[in-house]
Amino acid sequence: LLPGAGLARAEAAAEAVYDAPAFGNVSLLHITDCHAQLKPIHFREPSVNLGIGGMAGRVPHLVGSRLLEHFNLKAGSREAYAYSCLDFENLAGLYGKVGGFAHLATLVKRVRANRPGALLLDGGDTWQGSGTALWTQGQDMVEAAKLLGVDIMTLHWECTYGQDRVKEIAEKDFAGKIEIVAQNIKTADFGDDVFKPYTLRDVNGVKVAVIGQAFPYTPIANPRYMVADWTFGIREEEMQATVDAARAAGAAVVVVLSHNGMDVDLKMASRVRGIDAILGGHTHDGMPAPSIVANPGGKTLVTNAGSNGKFLGVLDLQVTGGRVADFRYRLMPVFATLLPADPEMDALITRVRAPYEARLGETLAVTEGTLYRRGNFNGSFDQLILDALMAEKDAEIAFSPGFRWGTTLLPGQPITMENLLDQTAITYPYVTLNRMTGEQIKTVLEDVCDNLFNPDPYYQQGGDMVRVGGLSYACDPAAPAGRRIQDMTLNGQPLEASKSYKVAGWAPVAEEAKAAGGEPVWDLVARHLRARKTVAPPQLNLPTLKGVDGNPGLAA
Amino acid sequence: MGNPMKIRASAKDGVTEIKILMSHEMETGQRKDANGTVIPAWFINEITAKLDGKTVMQAQWGPSISKNPYLAFKVKGGKAGDKVSVTWVDNRGDTRTDEAAVT
Amino acid sequence: AAFANWDKPAFDAKTMDDALKALGAGAPANSGDVQIVASDIAENGAVVPVQAISRLPNTERIAILVEKNPNMLAAAFDMAPDTIPEVTARIKMGQTSNVMVLVKADGKFYAAAKEIKVTLGGCGG
Ligand SMILES: [Mn+2]
Ligand SMILES: [Mn+2]
Structure with missing residues (x-):
């Protein structure tokens, strides 16, 4: 509802932020840690995020002006507002709220329009973080994720509704729509898989394996009684075995949809061979560019896509001769003022919130x-x-x-x-x-x-x-x-x-x-x-x- | 006697993997009840596992093994239909034997 | 298996030195052929899965010891010739501690250790 000139300015700004040309033949879109924020919000990035020892001064442990310098972002810009804490109050007034599923839905459709076959991956912490999510036991977010077109997800806070609720959603609501993957969730008795460790998808004729890595320390950081029959862990050896199995099954691309946290992902990327990219979450680090990590098998990209619905990660891959030859990565901030609300998602949000608005x-x-x-x-x-x-x-x-x-x-x-x-x-x-x-x-x-x-x-x-x-x-x-x-x-x-x-x-x-x-x-x-x-x-x-x-x- | 064990044994590529879940309190002898009385130690301390009649594993345990103990190991050889037999004895002299077929 | 076989002195030992002595191990050599596969942080100190692996030929025995438990020795496993020296058990740990896997192969003793953290829990991203 902007006046004419304002609307034109907003469209020009949106072009500049969102019209990344499509690249390659396999695209993966990534959201993570939205914490059930269906409506646009403000979110101030940290001014203290210390790295210690080998992590000192390295991504993601950069804040404020040091983060802007590292990623070559201009102070006072839209990007500076999205990624850093600098001048937060002023820039919030200038650039407005971020996130919101209706605005995110518009962006997803826009990005998907010139990326046929693109998969939308959700790194978890999706069903928890709002009153409506709590009161509906995650149902509002389950509906929103389905409408958004999520293809594959992994888990963390989802587990705090209890293992039975997670299973119920996986088997009923998500059946034929969204696949939960987790190579590191096993039954506590004989160590059987609770979910598929990975899923193999055909994207424009290319076999793409998406391995799930749920938050390894869920039964420690959250109540163990909620997942009494499940056991987690980093399970690095099994990760390697899963990567090898996916390659043996013909995967030309192997990505890990991870809820390890970025430091854990960086270490894992340095040790496990054969992963093209780790799309990470949990530590809520909105990192504008991927880290490229060398390991005995080659190189692995590590990304982290922030939190609270602020960002959409877009990884475009050029796959030739059965391997990834080149890539482009963008972490797109979701500016609610630049992206009109998607009417269908907006209607769903209004409907799920209605009983609770007062x-x-x-x-x-x-x-x-x-x-x-x-x-x-x-x-x-x-x-x-x-x-x-x-x-x-x-x-x-x-x-x-x-x-x-x-x-x-x-x-x-x-x-x-x-x-x-x-x-x-x-x-x-x-x-x-x-x-x-x-x-x-x-x-x-x-x-x-x-x-x-x-x-x-x-x-x-x-x-x-x-x-x-x-x-x-x-x-x-x-x-x-x-x-x-x-x-x-x-x-x-x-x-x-x-x-x-x-x-x-x-x-x-x-x-x-x-x-x-x-x-x-x-x-x-x-x-x-x-x-x-x-x-x-x-x-x-x-x-x-x-x-x-x-x-x-x-x-x- | 205690409750039955759950035994899984499967043969693949010339190796039989045996996994056993036992049912036992495995009381350490270090805990006290509500009245402050020490709960006496009560734990499985010996295990014998046989594959096709041959002893393949003997173990001795202390009370640091978790409640409802788990044990997994692999043996060269074995085939579908072979009999796995597992016996435990606890520190009170109670004992139990269970069997399963290799799949 | 007769009750009398249980190695009471080894299980009753209250120091690592006494436990190793009772097992006849003295000061075992650290070996890269001995591996411990376990989570770095225990999900539950009452149930800590530990896989002990020996790549040493003629492995006869594998033992698991927990440095900071009241009694160090948790378990000893005796292998038959056809048994692959890889065993998994679940142990109790009262606090963060080194866990040692001791292997007897060809009559000699070898070891490897790994710290497993037992934490209070809470918090999260
Ligand atoms: Mn989170
Ligand atoms: Mn998390």
Whole structure:
């Protein structure tokens, strides 16, 4: 509904962003980690994404101006807005919201129009991350993915609806439409495949194998009881065997649709032979160009397509003589202001949201500052949750998980129930209140910190550091496990190892915590926000960082 | 006696792969019940597996083996129809034997 | 298999040195022909799948030991001549630890170790 001149300008801008000429004879479109965001949103990329050891200063551990320099992007441009945190509030005003399935659908149709036979791959974290996804047990996203034309997908947060629900969707809703692949999900008894490890598709006469790699640490990062009969893992040897089997079956192209996280993908690409490309997700790194990784079998492209519906990855391959000869890759930002909403998808979204609009639309408070989540140590929306937990539970210390999903609000915007659920909508939302000794608190922080900063990517789980309220600490990411967390103080006093403290939290993974119940965190935070009405920019509790001066994963 | 084992044995390219799932608590002897009383150790400590009447594997286990133990291994030879027989004995002297045919 | 065969001193050993001594292994040589296939992070410390592989000729015995368990020795497997020295078992681990696979081949002992992380869980991307 833009006026004439504005419309013409928007069309010209869209041409520049989206009209990548088709190339080659096999095209793969890739979305990942949309976290159930059906409507356009704002999403601020991180200002802290540290790489440690061999990963220091390397893709994807670049933020702000260092990311722009590396990928040769101009400050203030549309691309800079999409890929970096720089000047976020101003550029958000200029370039508007991103993502939204109706706008994504328009882009997919546009890209597919001159790429016949293109496959659309979904890397997972699709069914979780919104109120409607939670209340429909993922059904809204299942319908949206089918209408979007997804061909193949793999899994992570999908599993938090339980193994039976995943199987039900795979066997009923997806039958004949979307294939779930995962070489690394096996039955816990005899280790049989739960899903097909890979699928072989004919694309314009070329045999293309798509191998699935689900999130290897699902039963650790999320409640194990939800996938009690399944076992996961990286399974590098089996990945090699699956690649070899696909080649033996005649595949000219072998790609891995991965939810490993980018550091794990980069390591895997350096060790497993015969993969043409790993299309990755989980760590939510929107990387404008692929990394090219050498291994004993040749070279493998590694990409990561960001999160929250912001991006569509387009990989065009020239396949000649039974092998990939050349490629082009574009990660296209989904600018909602440049892409008109697809009417059919728009109608579906309106329909699935209708029963919930009133509940989603409740304004809880107004924010005076930017509320965001993503970043290694804390985000302003997480701080808001921590402040609410400590206030409502009268706790000295609060913990909030280092989830990487969660949308962004701009200064002056209302905080609606929908926005709060975008940060909290999980199937184990229970608030917890425990007494923990100083020693136990240190153990928890060290454990999570090692999951983030272990120098070997295979020992990382791809989440951010647990957010901490009340407690001050220092963090030396490059120190050995058990010695990264230092100088812990509470109200200016050193934390005592044997003294016990009152600690609030949410999202416990233990089955006992489920049995204990506990209020859903969104009810607690909503109560807190309704009483506050206006939210001043939260005072971020960040650790004092050691040994990372000059690291390009830290915005100046 | 305990519950029956689940045994899978399959022959391919001259190698028989045998996979066994047993049903047993495998209590470590390190845990305490709600009253603080130590739960006594109770675990399978010896296994014998035979293929076509010949002993192919003997194992000794401690309580660090997981509850409902799993054991998998491969043997040269064997063919469809051959009999696999597995016996366990636990530290209380209880024992159980189950059989399956190679497929 | 008679109950009396169970190697009580080896299973009761509370240090790695004592366990190796009880098994007659002394100080085994590290060998690239001994492999441990296991996840780097355990999904569940109560159920950690470990595959122990020996490429050494005349492998007679494979043992699995967990450095930080109260008793190090978890299992010992004796191979018949036709048995391929590759066994998979599932073990308990109380905490992050090195897991050692010990192989006796031609009367000599060889070993390999791998760290398996046992974590508290939670969080995720
Ligand atoms: Mn995700
Ligand atoms: Mn994920």
